[in-house]
Amino acid sequence: MTGPILFINPNSSTLVTDGIRTVLDAMRPANGPEFEVIDIPESPATIATAEDVARSGLRLAQIAQSRPDCSAFVSACFSDPGVELTRSLVTQPVFGMQECGILAALARADLFGIIALGPVAVARHRLRIRQMGVEARMVAELPLNNASAASVGHSDQVFADTMALGQMLKERGAGALVLGCAGFAPRRAALESALGIAVIDPVQAAAGMALAAS
Numbered sequence: 001m002t003g004p005i006l007f008i009n010p011n012s013s014t015l016v017t018d019g020i021r022t023v024l025d026a027m028r029p030a031n032g033p034e035f036e037v038i039d040i041p042e043s044p045a046t047i048a049t050a051e052d053v054a055r056s057g058l059r060l061a062q063i064a065q066s067r068p069d070c071s072a073f074v075s076a077c078f079s080d081p082g083v084e085l086t087r088s089l090v091t092q093p094v095f096g097m098q099e100c101g102i103l104a105a106l107a108r109a110d111l112f113g114i115i116a117l118g119p120v121a122v123a124r125h126r127l128r129i130r131q132m133g134v135e136a137r138m139v140a141e142l143p144l145n146n147a148s149a150a151s152v153g154h155s156d157q158v159f160a161d162t163m164a165l166g167q168m169l170k171e172r173g174a175g176a177l178v179l180g181c182a183g184f185a186p187r188r189a190a191l192e193s194a195l196g197i198a199v200i201d202p203v204q205a206a207a208g209m210a211l212a213a214s
Helices: 014-025 050-065 083-087 097-106 119-132 156-171 182-195 202-213
Strands: 005-009 035-039 072-075 094-096 112-116 138-143 176-179 198-200
Touching: 005 014, 005 050, 005 202, 014 035, 014 182, 014 202, 050 072, 050 083, 072 083, 072 097, 072 202, 083 094, 094 097, 094 202, 097 112, 097 119, 097 176, 097 198, 097 202, 112 119, 112 156, 119 138, 138 156, 156 176, 156 182, 176 182, 182 198, 182 202, 198 202
Parallel strands: 005 035, 005 072, 072 094, 112 138, 112 176, 176 198
Antiparallel strands: none
């Protein structure tokens, strides 16, 4: 198909949505499907609870069903809300950022680590990691102190906290670091330069896989 690849940000933060759009603008192919980015205005600004994931996942699936013109869909949240449900409802490829980010990390290093927004997210992400069967290659997932999806890409203090966690994961043997939220996108390059290991932006990872499938 030649229709757009639709990135659905399951939260309502326009700042995060704009950050995703900026990343994708740099990856836009000269000849190929366009990237389209939307958010879900009725969702919270940060997907923080299991209820948030469930509610936004249902809405994401509804949006995908309403867009038969799209060549692929991306659930642009690290909890992969709605991915399995949407895959059961549409014929187009459906990608989740956590899954894509981890797969990209495995292509760069033997061991990887993840930085999450907060402690609750770690337990939620672990379910997906177990489904993927990659626990043996993850050194750890370390949480920030309940940072928002917007702050991880724009707050200097949160950047410093992220750096500290990234250094801890590197010292434990991680050769690749997966950023556990789409909001991190503006900080990826700076983190990689400072840490000296591969830093995976799951937005970029999902975009590359969606392009390959389109």
